[in-house]
Amino acid sequence: MNVYIITGTTRGLGAALAAGWLREGALVVGLARTYDGTLGRLAEQNGARFEWIACDLAETGRLTEKLEEALERIPLEQADRLTLVHNAGVLEPMGPLEVASASDLALHTSVNLTAPLVLTSAFIRLTEPYRHTVERTIVAVSSGAARKPYAGWSAYCATKAGLDMLARCIAVEQGDAPGAVRFLSIAPGVIDTRMQEQIRATADEAFPAKARFVKLQASGQLLSPDEAAGKLIRFIGSRSWKQGDVLDLRDLPLDGT
Template sequence: MGVYLITGTSRGLGEALAAHLLAKGHRVVGFNRTPSPRLGEEARTAAGGPYAGQTYDEVLCDLSEPVTAAAAFEAFLMEAAWLWNADEITLINNAGVLDPMGPAEEADPSAQQAHLLVNLTAPLLLTSAFLRQASQWPAPAGKRVISISSGAGRKPYAGWSAYCSAKAGIDMMTRCIALEQGEGPGSVRIASVAPGVVDTGMQETIRGTDPRRFPDAGRFVKLKEAGSLYTPQEAAARLAAWLESGAIKQGDIADLRELPAT
């Protein structure tokens, strides 16, 4: 049994990935600020429903308060005795926010702080909690942390100083912890992956942004018009194939656009 612990499964890529993994027979736990309407109790237990017979659990936590969220996450790990029976256990740091957008000098300081708390501090604290508990689980097929990064962490965009900084931080966090974990017995494999341009609510926000605040908005409009965006389901299928490929190396900084199509 593969177990996936995923932040941000209430919508977008996180929801699509959770649904895809459930359909493949894995166990999924979502960590969200608000309940997932699609993956909730009624959807997964209804006769003939898409997740009938599968197991989805949810822990409500607010990643904008990362210390509290990490404590709730670690408490869950300590109490979930069934993790001892899992073949493989994977934490996926997926949840993220986009705002504030615009010139750095115009951003509200509290909004900048909140952005970094969700996009960078929370993944670091949850990863740290996962590492503390991981040594207790046999998990013969391995223990992993996968963080959803972005091309914006590797290429600067005017108007995205917070977003680019956080995603670059995710990649560097991955590299640093990979060095700490190494390749020894029981080590946790850690990697980050940019999913490409996925047509989620975040993309709708980008396309509707005043070009003065985000000069590259027109580029994303053209990508949408050209049909060049992944649907969340397409991105989830590609990501799941990579997760199940056995090809993930310690410290990988990957891009779904460079991986084989499924």
């Protein structure tokens, strides 16, 4: 049995990833602030199972107990593969760093970087008893902004770069021995989500690269969440990546995409 714990399953890529794995018959646990029942109904239609745990990633002090709750709902003795997906993220505040408030920056960092750090730590520790019976994987949804600086995106670029380095550090800590937790950080490309709507609604002076993203949307070059999720699911499942890889989905030759 394949099991996936995904942050941010309310909408966008997180919901699409959950839906894709549910269609494969997996058990999916969503850590998200809200839930409308759609993924549960999809699970029933496909002989799968979806569990929702109400979770605000900004409340980093409660994340370990949220992961504990998620693991309690999973029959780990029946699992073959257990994957934690750091999907949720925020873009704001956008604009020059000097105009951002301390509280906005703290919230941004909590969701985009501190939450993955806390959840990764808890995941490794809490699943250690199953290291020889369950294949354990962590996937971070990164961004091209982790590797390319954008004016107006200091916080976003910095936290996404932090996710990439987290993958590399965990790879060094865990190594490649049997039972090690494998970590992949991967940028999925530009996806037509609410985040893109935020970008297009931003003032030009706050984000000078706005025109590029407006053009991508106008020319139909944005991936739909389902398209991006399909590519990610196939690549993650292919196991063709190495421990600690930091990749961009757009650079990979994917069959059937």
